[in-house]
Amino acid sequence: MKRPKVKKWTEPKTIKDYPMGSTCDSDHLTSINAGWRTFRPVINYDKCVNCxxxxxxxxxxxxxxSGEKLEIDYDYCKGCGVCEYECRPRAIDMVKEEK
Amino acid sequence: MNQKLNARTITNKELFYGHKACGGCGEALAVRLAMKVLGERTFASLPAGCMSAVSFIYPNMAFTSNAIITPFASTGAVAAGVAAGLKALGIEDTHSVGFAGDGGTADIGLQALSGAIDRNDDIIYFCNDNEAYMNTGIQKSGLTPYGTRTTTSPAGENLPGSITMKKNMFEIVAAHGIAYAATASIGYLEDFMKKVQKAKDIKGTSYIHVFAPCPTGWGHESNIAVSLAKQAVDCGLWYLAEYENGEFTLNKNPKEFSSVEDYLKVQGRFKHLEDRDIEIIKNHRDTKWKKMRRDWVR
Known part of the structure; x- marks a missing residue:
């Protein structure tokens, strides 16, 4: 999967650990969004027409x-359901997340 | 590049990723696709607003390119400064872009934007229009349409929510004699990407006003965000147009409008509207379209 990944992050302990000025690296993700989800979109590849x-x-x-089949990055999917609603062949199902 | 932009041709690489916007955020979709079209060598300037609040949460940073948070009123000025800096340093093949919300464009940032257009600075300015100040808790902005319930324009016995019409931001910008201006909607993404591409290729100031639903502020299901944006265009409450070489062009001129009621009634912010309010909205739409069809269709 070609998607930005979570990076390891250690909390700054002393003032020296903080960056100079109010700047930070771009493309710097330290937490995921998977916990936001109530429903998870699941692609049914039999129905998917790759549109x-x-x-x-x-x-x-x-x-x-980028791959042969579409892949969902569940680390960052928030389960909003736009993909399911817009899918014309109805190849995406929203499945309730189990705790 | 004259390639037609669509889902197949657009890059798979994400340049705006892992942000904390609400599920189904229309603005996030607009920024994501705009960044894809503009490419990695883009310097983004964002004022206070949802898009800066959700992407710059230290130590998280959702942009994969350079981005800066500007003072609220100065998106246009900061983006112009970035463009001037890039020119002075001789850094070529880059774009300076501003992503502001509707409040940051039509109310608070209007002066800085006006100045940038006047100087014809080489920037691309996006107004992500979700029709209220959503980041601070849904307050009415200059782009909030008539009859909208917001926290500063509550609906009740005496008032139907907001009593003013949407500010004519696109025409205000065009009146400067800007190099390129366009309106778009996340319901018509190919059209939106085409306009971003056009803005990218044009030297001088370009302005793209993109209509983007906000599930949290509008009170609708998150999954209908894209289709709602399409419905807004189809029912005539939003329009797709361009301004180039001093001429307006209407890109989409529907023969018949779809139902305004169907568009309004799925949104919590319009639930309270009565027939007479909807009549006012329709009359305003018809006046606007009469003018646009007369002057903008060639």
Whole structure:
């Protein structure tokens, strides 16, 4: 999957550990968004026609089109359901997350 | 690059990722796709607003390129400064872009934007229009339409929510004689990406006003965000147009409008509207479209 990954982060302990000025690295993710989800989108590959509509409309960009099949990055999917709603062949199911 | 932009041709690389926007955020989708079209060598300036609040949560940083939070009123000025700095340093093949909300554009940042357009600085300015100050808890902005319930324009016995119409931001910008201005909607993403590409290729100031639903502030299900944005265009409450070489062009001119009621009634912010309020909204729409069809269709 070609999506930015979570980076290891250690809390600054002393003032020296903090960056100079109010800056930080870009593309720096230290926490995931999976906990936001109540429903998880699951692609049914038998029905998927690879139209890439879900890839285009995802507000979080979690659908990766680089592989043979579409892949969802569940670390950052918030379960908003836009992909399921927009999918014309109805190839995405929203499945309740089990705790 | 003259390639047609769509889901197949656009890059798979995410340049705005892992942000903490609400599920189904229309603005986040607009920024994500705009960044994809503009590419990695883009310097983004964002004022206070949802998009800066959700992407710059230290130590998290959702942009993969350079981005800066500007004072609220100065998106246009900071983006212009970045463009001037890049020019002075001789750094070529870059874009300076501003992503502001509707309040940050039509109310608070209007002066800085106006100045940037006047100087014709080489920037691309995005107004992500979700029709209220959402980040601070849904207050009415200059782009909040008539009849909207917000925390500063509550609906009750005497008032139907907001009593003013949407500010004509697109035409205000165009009146400067800007190099390129366009309106877009996240319901028509190919059209939006085409306009971003156009803005990218144009030297001078470009302005893109993108209509982006906000599930939290509008009170609708998160999964209908994209289709709601499309519905807004189809029912005539938003329009797709361009301003180039001193001329307006209407990109989409529907023969018949879809139902305004269907668009309004799925949103919590319009639930209270009565027939007479909807009549006012429709009359305003018809006046606007009459003018646009007369002057903008060639």
């Amino acid at each position: 890439l509509r879900c890839f285009l409309v995802c507000p979080d960009g979690v659908i990766d089109k």
